[in-house]
Amino acid sequence: MDLDRIGISTAAFFPGHLTEDALYAAAELGFRVVEVFLQAGSEYTARFGTVLEQRRRNLGLEIHSLHLYATFFDLWSTYPRRAREIRDRFDRALEVAGRVGAQALTWHGLRYGVDDPRLVEAFFESARWAGERAEAAGVTLCIENVSWCYLRRPQQVRSIRDADLPVGFTFDGFQALESGAEPGALVRAMGDRLTTVHLSDYRAEGARHLPPGEGEMDWLALMRALRGVSYAGPLILETAHVDDAETLVRARGFVRGAWEDAGDSGDCRRP
Secondary structure (H helix, E strand, O other), X not given: OOHHHEEEEHHHHOOOOOHHHHHHHHHHOOOOEEEEEOOOHHXXXXXXXXXXXXXXXXXXXXXXXXXXXXXXXXXXXXXXXXXXXXXXXXXXXXXXXXXXXXXXXXXXXXXOOOXXXXXXXXXXXXXXXXXXXXXXXXXXXXXEOOOOOOOOOHHHHHXXXXXXXXXXXXXXXXXXXXXXXXXXXXXXXXXXXXXXXEEXXXXXXXXXXXXXXXXXXXXXXXXXXHHHOOOOOOEEEOOOOOOOHHHHHHHHHHHHXXXXXXXXXXXXXXX
């Protein structure tokens, strides 16, 4: 994989950098692709989108995707005023995506009552609405597997696919292990709808979202799975609480090595 296709989330620089300033931090480390995590309500505006676009262009970056703040997007809300405000905010997120040229939105989706059939049905209905809005704007709405949300295991991926919702998927390896799912099985279930990949490492005890190579992830197996579904998008580092810039640079090199090692094994397809 071209080193430029290994990107980073602005969340990796949170909270020490404002979202727009995290673009400078990413560029200084030589990253060329980013996912922008919109952290505050004021960041879901056309004006903020213009700020991001100016900085992106000046730095020569590609903004592959926007990450939506989970509590801002309970689109299945039954309270009319709240539902209207949330849908308005979603449309503003699409406007930001259009201004910066983002291809995708990463969304956690249903984050409570995940085993309540009525809530799941309402979530699916809202995902259809949002997915269609995104599709019309030239953007893919991607539901992410998250250990404390609805999408946790392959069977939930299959349920979304069987419902023919107009959405893609964001795969997160750390979240897969935290939820007890086999990462490769999730990747294979997402298949050709896999649009974005988040990478960090997992350890049962200790800090969350470790740099790749510092935890229990079977990286060779994960990279084989990604190659097996012909994933050709960016690999986005999504670490947390890493103050040492060199650690992020090492993590990027580790990911590239793992990708190349998986290709050298000869039992999976190259993208």
